[in-house]
Amino acid sequence: MSNDSARLRLSIVGIIVISLFSAIFARLWYLQVLDSETLQAEAVRNQKRLVFEPAPRGRVLDRKGRPLVENHVSEAVTVTRIDVKDNDAVLGRLAALLGISVVELERRIQDPRFSPYRPVPVAEGVPEDKIVYLREHQADFPGVQVQAVAERAYPNQALAAHVLGYVGEINDTELAKRETSGYRLGDEIGKSGVEQTYETDLRGRPSRLVLEVDSAGRVVATLSSRPPQPGHDVQLTLDLDVQRLAEESLAQGLEASRRRVDRENRKSFVAPAGSVVVMDPRDGSVLAMASFPTYDPTAFVSGISRDLFRSLQDKANHFPLTNRAIQGQYAPGSTFKLFTALAALQRGAITPKTTLLDEGSFRLRSCRGERCVFRNAGSRAYGRVDLTRALVVSSDVFFYNLGANFWFGGGPNRLAIQETARQFGLGERTGIPLASEQRGRIPDPESRRRLHELRPDAFPEGQWRTGDNVNLSIGQGETVVTPLQLANAYAAFANGGTLFEPKIAARVLDGRGRAVREIGAKTLRQVPLDPNARAPILQGLRGAVFDPTGTAAGAFAGFPLDVLSVAGKTGTAQVSGRQDTALFAAVAPVENPQYVVAVVMEEAGFGGSAAAPVARRILQGLAGSPPGPVQLVGGID
């Protein structure tokens, strides 16, 4: 090999070396100068992690400040994932201590709801002795800590469960709606009731930690932190004592009804469910709202089981989760007569002095057959009655005539009853700040036509006829209202014509008990209510309670009417295929109404004998005398 050849070969080596080094320099220049910015941003993303921790949720208080929902602090065992990873010995010891399997423990540790950078709670409500053991043997349990966690607690168990609602883990739809307001997967959110309505107030603001995290997920430092802002307390208009009184009375009344026999079909009353609403007619405040059957919201704390949740929505259990006060739709029966009466007086169809001979039944003009005859309950005849008397004894015939005449007479007053009922808020949502409220229905030719088109099998008749108006006049037919609507309409009648939006919360309080926000009364509208029309009707309702022949007289026997005067209307609504719904709506005191009570009991019989005694017990409590057990009485309508 010649010398030149050797030089040439070395030169080739040199060229290769120079090209390789040039490539390295070029790449360095590209990465560190040209492309540096984008990759540097990734480096920052690498090291920083955002962690949010929920703030303690606000409490729910009754109108006197007594807690209905509070936070119970319990000791939870938490585990730092990175520390126990692959440490089977620790996992085994911890599982044994908690009395669960290692597999179950690992499943809890891997719960994706929790940030990987914070300790994961694996057991809550751990007994004190085990906590003490853990603390004494900390060396055996690296990565295992004991932390205080707050969870929802209900000092009065199931009391007012439907109003309070419950909290649960946020679902996808809720998250999609609220992602911009700082909610994250795994967060708790109010699912129903007040918890849902006042979510924003109750929730507070979660803490926000910016953590520096290494590649293994170890937290190296806290770069910044924003402390949590605890949620505000919500003070309700509900009165704990009245609520308890209402729930007890309703449950007792239903229980007592189930022991009675329905004379129509000789079977016991089913009396599976019911509802009570107590309101203050002066501002629309709800003092009590009961729905039976009920449930214990404690079951929802730290996750409800699928089976239990299903059973709470099961028809066989009569839908315990349903708040019947706003979701139950019932034919109002004779409690509706107040609005028929008002329509008749205010439209000039009758005067308070107009009388009518009640012979026990009413026959539609120019109509033949049994379907044309409408009877009083038990086909009783009350003789010559005026409006007040008709309300006292609950003469259906009197109101049949009014209903028939309005429609048959034609002209602008054809739908006077419907218009009056709607002015009082029946057939529309009251607007109470609770979700899933039902609308009810005040039927008219339009609603009939729609029903017929929708379900021709169930509603073969598409035309509105006089008979329909006759049914409406006593709150039957397709007329349905919610217990809250009924109470609110009576409240508007009681206070002289102001229809309020019922209110359930009075104010929002901060941690020191100072009002952050007052929730005022909201007037929906002023209903035209002529005092000259109101007086004879009120007189009739008063008679129903006071007069020995009144439909509720039996129920109110021995009631301290001198302490608290009561006016009320019984209702017994027929429901096809079921036993009668018992209703009672009351106003007290008559002179200066402060309470309106509406009681609705499914398949419990006559309003006077089943619902009025329940209302009586509640009113007795409100009057300040110790209420005894609910005493059902005989009687009709």
Add this chain to the structure above:
Amino acid sequence: MTATTTALPPRRESLSRRSSAAPWRHVDITLVAAVLAVAGLGVLMVYSATQRRIDGDPHFFLRRQAIFALLGIGVMVVVASIDYRVFRDFAPQIYVGILVLLLLVLSPLGSNRRGAQAWFQIGGFQFQPSELAKVALIVCIAAYGSVHRGDLNARRVLTVLALAAGPMVLINAQPDLGTVLVFLAILLGTLLVAGARPRHMAALGLVGLVAVIAVFQLGLLKEYQKDRLGAFLEPSDNSLSSTYNLNQSKIAIANGGLTGKGLFEGTQTKLAYVPEQHTDFIFTVVGEELGLLGAGLLMVAFAVVVWRIWRAAALAKDLCGTIVCVGVLSMFVFQIFENVGMTMGIMPITGIPLPFMSYGGSATIACFAAIGLVLNVHMRRFS
């Protein structure tokens, strides 16, 4: 290439210095200085990459790498002081010796770490014979090549290939594909200067290329090797674990920018986002903490080392010296390019250490030994 040609010093001038007897008077101070600078930086970078390890002594790796460097310097001096022609004469013994070591390491005497049967455990230290084998093979090829005075016909080229095949097969059995690739680089470089014919070199290159494709296509690669190659070819496919490594590596280097985050201040480094950072990915520490300035200076230092080795090859008294120097040069250049290239995503990921920088005793000492050989050739260019 005129620049390179003029870099060769004129023969006449060297005549006057030939009388100087002691070879140590001709030692290449520039090369020694550059190597020591790189090795010093290496110790510092290993410390930066390991000081935050939460388990144990933060100085563990620092202390050991410093010891390795000092041992390496000692080995370098010893290797330089024995005339390289002595090594040449003992080439057959050296060759057999290294084969025996590579066989033994595969036996139960050797130990397995991270899936490779590549170490002898000696007290608290591990000795990796494949690192030594690289230097040994260079000496053996040089010895064989110098015998044939730059005339390698097909049979002789095949003999060299067969010589290299022994250790390569054994190392591949560990398995350590990275080191096998270094052997290939050494082979190409030494064969070129030992006088292999252009058509043989071309054939060799072609066979190599076909072999690489075949290995990949016929599924001869282990799963992790495919994974690494996939990460190199498809850097956006995040399903591969190597992609994560590569991305973190690139992020770390880019995070340094022009001037770096400052010594011990790199967040990717502090938070251990780059895997194997004190060994194969040591360059990312330089890139992140010292920036383009530091990484550039390190590459300049490497360039100086390579330049001085190339110069020693050109100045060598005989072909044996030239081949030794080019062998060492090939080894270093390939390792530097492959290692630095892989951290920046221009080469596939293989477990090849960065000379004088990556943590590891055998590799560091072998590198110093290789430099010792070059110094040896350079200072005996007159004798």
